Amino acid sequence: MSLTDYDEPLPGRQVALVDLLDRLLSGGVVIAxxxxxSIADIDLxxxxxxALIVSVRSETASGTAQDGAGHDR
Amino acid sequence: MSTGREPxxxxxxxxxxxDRLAVLLAGLRxxxxxxxxxxxxxxxxxxxxxAFVTSHVPHxxxxxxALRAHFEDLEWLESVARAxxxxxxxxxxxxxxxxxxxxxxxxxxxxxxxxxxxxxxxFARRMAAVDAxxxxxxxxxLPPPAPAEPPAGAPAxxxxxxxxxxxxxKAYLQRRRVQHRARERTYEQAQxxxxxxxxxxxxxxxxxxxxxxxxxxxxxxxENVLNDAxxxxxEEARDxxxxxxxxxxxxxxxxxxxxxxxxxxxxxxxxAESSAPTEGERAP
Numbered sequence: 001m002s003l004t005d006y007d008e009p010l011p012g013r014q015v016a017l018v019d020l021l022d023r024l025l026s027g028g029v030v031i032a033x034x035x036x037x038s039i040a041d042i043d044l045x046x047x048x049x050x051a052l053i054v055s056v057r058s059e060t061a062s063g064t065a066q067d068g069a070g071h072d073r
Numbered sequence: 074m075s076t077g078r079e080p081x082x083x084x085x086x087x088x089x090x091x092d093r094l095a096v097l098l099a100g101l102r103x104x105x106x107x108x109x110x111x112x113x114x115x116x117x118x119x120x121x122x123x124a125f126v127t128s129h130v131p132h133x134x135x136x137x138x139a140l141r142a143h144f145e146d147l148e149w150l151e152s153v154a155r156a157x158x159x160x161x162x163x164x165x166x167x168x169x170x171x172x173x174x175x176x177x178x179x180x181x182x183x184x185x186x187x188x189x190x191x192x193x194x195x196f197a198r199r200m201a202a203v204d205a206x207x208x209x210x211x212x213x214x215l216p217p218p219a220p221a222e223p224p225a226g227a228p229a230x231x232x233x234x235x236x237x238x239x240x241x242x243k244a245y246l247q248r249r250r251v252q253h254r255a256r257e258r259t260y261e262q263a264q265x266x267x268x269x270x271x272x273x274x275x276x277x278x279x280x281x282x283x284x285x286x287x288x289x290x291x292x293x294x295x296e297n298v299l300n301d302a303x304x305x306x307x308e309e310a311r312d313x314x315x316x317x318x319x320x321x322x323x324x325x326x327x328x329x330x331x332x333x334x335x336x337x338x339x340x341x342x343x344x345a346e347s348s349a350p351t352e353g354e355r356a357p
Contacts, residue, residue, distance in 0.1 A: 014155070015158070015332065016332070017151055017154065018287050019210060019332050020154050020155070020158055021150075021154060022210075022284045022285075022287070022300065022339075023172075023302075023335065023338035023339060024154050024158070024172075024174065024175040024338065025174070025175060026284065026285075026339075027172070027174070027282070027302075027338035027339040027340075027341060027342075028172045028173050028174035028175065028338055028341050028342075029087065029171055029172070029173045029174060029177075029196070029199070029341040029342060030173075030174050030177075030342060031173070031177060031188060031192055032188070033084070033176075033177040033178045033179055033188070034081075034178065034179045034180045034184055035081070035135065035136060035137045035140065035176075035178040035179075
């Protein structure tokens with residue numbers, strides 16, 4: 001139960017970034033621009049970005065709320 | 074050095090140029106608060122010609138190497154993603170829109186116009202396919218598994234005070250069994266929920282795209298096991314949403330979340346050419 005409280009962090013005044021990135025980075029019309037990150041690159045970017053999201057989040061969590069660490073043992 | 078370079082042309086979406094849209098866009102700002110404009114191609118003489126929804130972006134931030142670096146910068150990415158989305162949303166509120174993938178950039182307006190001309194028939198076909206349809210996201214989350222160990226400091230006997238004779242080992246195994254059964258029930262519900270969603274999709278949606286389940290702390294300890302996008306005809310949207318809400322109530326051990334309405338991001342490409350996500354069947 002406490003885990004659930006811990007993780008309702010983004011009450012939706014905006015769409016969740018992660019839902020938006022699903023659509024903006026893997027959806028949308030793909031046409032060759034003059035400046036092109038290839039699809040393969042985007043996928044790589046996406047993976048490293050996911051890692052970034054994880055690290056950013058865990059930093060904020062441990063930085064702001066001691067009691068937030070429900071899954072530490 | 075590069076500060077003197079001409080700005081680049083960022084393309085948000087394809088739309089049809091109408092007077093109403095032009096008025097609406099006049100009050101809108103895009104990335105870096107730049108004015109948003111419609112580019113059309115001279116040879117398109119239809120009354121509502123296809124247009125790129127664009128704005129100018131600084132060359133320093135959007136040339137290839139800068140872009141590559143920026144894509145690692147979550148804050149930058151979020152601000153561009155939200156600006157992109159806001160423009161797309163504003164157009165979607167007014168008419169059919171075909172969002173472009175994030176960071177489609179041309180050297181200048183002429184190059185963008187040229188690209189528009191080359192793809193005109195493809196765009197027209199996709200616009201027709203998503204016209205009067207809306208995208209919704211539906212996700213299934215499993216709750217985090219209950220912890221395997223008894224709470225720290227709690228005596229093992231506390232689990233079953235009526236049977237003080239049970240050995241700690243036995244009590245532990247029993248706990249594991251209960252826990253295992255609860256997990257099985259959760260999985261079973263998730264499977265039935267997915268089947269129910271399939272049926273809802275078959276009834277109301279004309280397209281489905283499976284995005285990769287979301288991982289990472291943004292989704293929390295709840296495990297995201299399904300991350301679908303559905304393309305729903307506008308006249309079915311209410312019933313579709315009601316059916317999903319009903320399913321959410323029918324499977325209390327898991328969480329079903331609906332997002333949207335979205336512009337048809339996940340359906341902007343025809344199924345065959347769709348890249349990363351796997352696209353499901355499109356009913357006629």
